[in-house]
Amino acid sequence: MNPGLKLFLILIISLEISLVPNLGANLIIIGACLIYLLFKHINLKKLFLLFIIPLFAASVVFITIYYFTPSRSLYQACVLFTRIYAYVFLGAAFTETTSFLALARSLEQNFKxxxxxxxxxxxxxxxxxxxxxxxxxxxxxxxxxxxxxxxxxxxxxxxxxxxxxxxxxxxxxxxxxHGYREDKERSVIVPIALTKKDWLIFSSIIVLLQPILFLLK
Incomplete structure (x- = not known):
């Protein structure tokens, strides 16, 4: 998938799950990202750290919501706990599969x-x-x-x-x-394509996410 479009996809998903408290959606996103990372052959040590490093912050949020708020809602505590992991896995799905060089080229060539x-x-x-x-x-x-x-x-x-x-x-x-001039048009050494397939994947994921967010409880 086009690196720039992938970045926008991650940002949109992160924004939506921050606005819609849905435990099921968070778990599905975490699972989908985990499968994607395994498919991309992520290092198992890195995968282990993805579970361990956010654990303290997620646990603090869970304890705060469940024990120190008037409602003491277990559901809301679980939502915020899993939301932190959803953010982490979304970020990992991007950073572990996309080079910064390709992203910079994509943003310049495809998104002006x-x-x-x-x-x-x-x-x-x-x-x-x-x-x-x-x-x-x-x-x-x-x-x-x-x-x-x-x-x-x-x-x-x-x-x-x-x-x-x-x-x-x-x-x-x-x-x-080396010939860089800010006001001059530059030639493209490594073109980054933005294809109809990229837009199809982007649109499909966004469309599939909406019923999960708003209908699944």
């Missing part, structure tokens, strides 16, 4: 996102590993000077921001030297 946003976001995404390495280097230098920089230390983030500012200038110079 300005190239400066597409390339700027792509550049920022690709520089994340470098930022992580720079933060580790800053902490290591601090330890060598007997000055520990914890993850919440303002000095750590101030130094990282200074490094990022320096990289931004180098990145801009690099893009210009």
């Amino acid at each position: 996102l300005p190239s400066k946003f597409a390339y700027g976001t792509l550049a920022a995404f690709n520089v994340i590993p470098k930022i992580h390495a720079e933060v580790n280097r800053i902490r290591l230098v601090g330890d060598m000077r007997h000055y520990h920089l914890s993850f919440y230390s303002p000095a750590l983030y101030f130094k990282a921001i200074l490094a990022a500012i320096s990289w931004s200038n180098s990145l801009a110079d690099g893009m210009i030297s």
Whole structure:
């Protein structure tokens, strides 16, 4: 499925389940996403983490609704518990099967996102590993000077921001030297197709979701 259209599909489904409290729909969405991820051969460790990481937040929400609200509704507590997992699995169904590069190209080619946003976001995404390495280097230098920089230390983030500012200038110079011009039309090296099949899948899922949301209880 087209990456950009898949993103909009995930956003629409997330918005609908946030507005309509339906336990059955949440469970069906979680099950459908789980089947899809298994079909795409997701790593079992990642799949295990998808169940474990949201458990604390979901449990807190469940306990709060069931024990500390006047209605003490078990149904509403279960709805909010499963909604968190629905969000997590919807996000995983997108992120684990879609590359960020393909998404940026799709948004630019198929949905008319300005190239400066597409390339700027792509550049920022690709520089994340470098930022992580720079933060580790800053902490290591601090330890060598007997000055520990914890993850919440303002000095750590101030130094990282200074490094990022320096990289931004180098990145801009690099893009210009490679021929990037904001106001010029760019050629397409890797075309991302938006086909009738993509629209059919998108429309079918949206149509099938409506009776599940509004009729299934």
